[in-house]
Amino acid sequence: MKKSIDPLGGLLVMEGVLSEEQLADVLETQRDGFAIASVAYLLGYATEEELVRTLSRQVGTPGALLERCIISLHNLQIVPREIALRYTLLPLYVDAQHVFVGIADLSDPGVLNELAIITGKMVIPHVTLQICMARAIRECYALLDSGDAYWFGALTSIEDLNDPQGMLTPVLDVDELPPEVEAAPLDVTDPNLAVPVNPEDIVSADDTGAAPDPDDEELDLGSGAPLPEPRRILLVDPDPRARSQIADILSPEGHSLIEAESGVEAVKHLRTDAPDLAIIEVMLPKIQGYQLCRSIKSSRRYGDIPVILITGSEAAGKRNRELMEQYGADEVLAKPLNQSELVGRINNLLARPRTPRALEEADREHFEAAIELYREGHAEQAVEALREALEIDPLSARSHFVLGNILQHLERTYEAIDAYEQTTQLRPDYFPALSRLAFLYYKRGFLSKALSTWRRSLEHCDDPEQAKRISAFMAKLMKEMEKRGSGVREMPRPDSDASA
Numbered sequence: 001m002k003k004s005i006d007p008l009g010g011l012l013v014m015e016g017v018l019s020e021e022q023l024a025d026v027l028e029t030q031r032d033g034f035a036i037a038s039v040a041y042l043l044g045y046a047t048e049e050e051l052v053r054t055l056s057r058q059v060g061t062p063g064a065l066l067e068r069c070i071i072s073l074h075n076l077q078i079v080p081r082e083i084a085l086r087y088t089l090l091p092l093y094v095d096a097q098h099v100f101v102g103i104a105d106l107s108d109p110g111v112l113n114e115l116a117i118i119t120g121k122m123v124i125p126h127v128t129l130q131i132c133m134a135r136a137i138r139e140c141y142a143l144l145d146s147g148d149a150y151w152f153g154a155l156t157s158i159e160d161l162n163d164p165q166g167m168l169t170p171v172l173d174v175d176e177l178p179p180e181v182e183a184a185p186l187d188v189t190d191p192n193l194a195v196p197v198n199p200e201d202i203v204s205a206d207d208t209g210a211a212p213d214p215d216d217e218e219l220d221l222g223s224g225a226p227l228p229e230p231r232r233i234l235l236v237d238p239d240p241r242a243r244s245q246i247a248d249i250l251s252p253e254g255h256s257l258i259e260a261e262s263g264v265e266a267v268k269h270l271r272t273d274a275p276d277l278a279i280i281e282v283m284l285p286k287i288q289g290y291q292l293c294r295s296i297k298s299s300r301r302y303g304d305i306p307v308i309l310i311t312g313s314e315a316a317g318k319r320n321r322e323l324m325e326q327y328g329a330d331e332v333l334a335k336p337l338n339q340s341e342l343v344g345r346i347n348n349l350l351a352r353p354r355t356p357r358a359l360e361e362a363d364r365e366h367f368e369a370a371i372e373l374y375r376e377g378h379a380e381q382a383v384e385a386l387r388e389a390l391e392i393d394p395l396s397a398r399s400h401f402v403l404g405n406i407l408q409h410l411e412r413t414y415e416a417i418d419a420y421e422q423t424t425q426l427r428p429d430y431f432p433a434l435s436r437l438a439f440l441y442y443k444r445g446f447l448s449k450a451l452s453t454w455r456r457s458l459e460h461c462d463d464p465e466q467a468k469r470i471s472a473f474m475a476k477l478m479k480e481m482e483k484r485g486s487g488v489r490e491m492p493r494p495d496s497d498a499s500a
Contacts, residue, residue, distance in 0.1 A: 008036050011058055017050045035104070038131035048129055055127045060481060062445035064092055064102045064126035066136050070160055071151040073144045075099075078119055081141045087111045088133050090140060092126065098414055099123045104130035117290065120326060122418060231350055232256045234275040236266040236292065237310070238285060242335075246279065249339050250346070263287025267395045267426055270302060277349055279308045287425045290327050295394040297328030301363065302395070306330045306349035310337070363392045367399055370406075379406050397426040401433050413440055424456075431460040435470075447481060 009027065012018040018026065022045045026036055037051040052063035075091040076084075078099070084090055088104035089111065099121050101112065106125060116123045140151045152158070233250060237243050238261050247257050258275055260266040263284045269275065278296065282289040293309055296302045309329040324332040331345045366389035373382040386403040390396065404419030420437035423430060434457035442450035454474055461467040 008054070008058055012037070012040065012046070012051075012054055015054050015057070017046045017054055035130045037129055041129055041131055048132055051129055052127065055129070056445060059106055059127055060445075060447035061106060061125055061127050064128050065153070066102065066128055066132045067154040068156060069102070069153045070156050071136070071140055073140060073149055073151060076140060076144055078115070083111065084137045084141070088130060088137070090133065090137055097121055097418055101125050102128040102133055104128055104133045120294070122414075124414065231276040232258055233346070234258045234260065234266060234269055234278040236260045236263065236278065236284065236289070237281040238262060238283075239281070242281070246337070246342070249337070249342055253343060253346075255346075263289070263292045264426065264428060266292060270296070271393075271395055274302060274305060277306045277308070277346060279310060281310045283312065286428060293324075293329050294327040298391075299394050300392045306352065308333060308345060308349070310335060363389050363396070366392065370402065374406060379410055382406055383410070395426060397423050397430065400426065401430070404433065404436065408436065408440065413444060416440060417444075428456070429460045431457055431462070434460065447477065451477060
């Protein structure tokens with residue numbers, strides 16, 4: 001019987017990192033608990049960069065060179081020592097929206113998804129060499145106990161702290177996109193895959209020159225007049241039986257119930273005819289209940305709407321109460337719901353004084369100011385104006401999309417990814433945002449995530465030739481990834497249950 005070849009071992013030989021003799025030596029030396037790449041590193045057959053680059057190609061996720069990293073030990077507070085050791089991971093870099101995590105094994109996404117929920121930030125995994133990460137974990141927590149502020153990789157020093165980009169050195173191993181899929185040069189406006197640099201095309205333009213708007217007819221935001229009686233309650237739950245049970249409870253109270261089975265549907269109700277109160281199931285498709293709640297409560301336009309979050313069990317409700325408070329929920333109730341408790345909580349919340357919501361005009365003003373600033377060449381100021389608009393209405397797909405365009409033009413890639421992700425959650429059928437998001441995922445080394453996003457975009461591509469070109473490139477990329485033995489590796493968000 002022919003002996004099977006380890007997939008990574010075969011890839012290391014194919015990439016020229018190891019010879020067949022060295023691979024045989026590594027396999028002979030390998031012991032349980034040590035990955036093949038770590039053994040090759042210990043034996044001195046390959047450098048950390050060579051091995052991490054090959055790992056990156058195999059798993060379809062960018063890698064990180066620990067020898068070139070500087071880790072702020074303050075960030076270790078978000079990952080307990082025992083979790084870091086158990087999952088061989090560390091937070092390499094943390095900013096306002098992201099946690100860049102180094103991790104040796106990406107096969108179990110659970111810990112990264114949990115980290116996304118706890119921090120409320122996008123978690124961006126970078127594959128690392130197991131033996132190097134295990135050593136860094138022990139050194140980092142020992143330094144933290146000693147009162148140190150930073151851990152320095154072998155090839156870094158305190159002088160490197162002056163370079164904000166020197167904190168994390170990613171390894172990307174992606175091929176250049178072919179011309180038919182690559183974004184157009186900056187002086188050419190491509191309606192789908194390029195960054196729109198013509199100020200007149202900042203909201204994107206189709207072949208006729210018209211400007212498609214991610215918000216469509218929802219641009220008429222209403223007058224903001226006082227809400228009529230009876231009080232209207234938005235119920236968001238994907239389970240029709242659960243919605244029916246809550247409807248039976250609320251019917252005798254005289255409330256008007258607006259039902260939605262997804263976060264996307266709930267957003268449409270919120271933007272066109274905001275309710276007096278929202279009841280939201282935590283586990284929702286597309287937009288998770290956590291994120292929907294946070295968007296409502298952090299908004300100047302919707303923030304006075306009381307939100308009740310519903311969790312799956314009493315145990316889950318107790319465990320998640322602190323997290324729910326982090327996302328701004330007014331109440332947290334566990335299934336099965338107690339009828340009298342639900343009615344009492346609703347009546348108490350509806351009795352609270354409300355702040356008038358008359359911010360639609362301010363939202364428009366900020367958006368129009370952002371467009372004008374961009375046309376005048378002030379892209380950074382335009383970003384700030386759009387962020388102010390999103391503070392008023394975080395559920396505007398239009399504002400998120402235009403923000404993504406400008407951030408991509410400024411090469412602030414991960415911020416642009418955030419903005420396009422928000423756009424596609426609010427408008428899952430909007431091809432320009434989907435295609436640009438796929439392009440950025442690919443350029444950052446998240447090959448599987450890029451593929452899945454391009455696949456989603458094809459469902460909404462109106463140009464047969466464009467769809468054909470994207471499909472051809474996807475087929476080529478999938479074939480290469482199958483050859484490498486790649487698996488799905490995505491970036492967990494606080495509102496996502498996608499694989500990491």
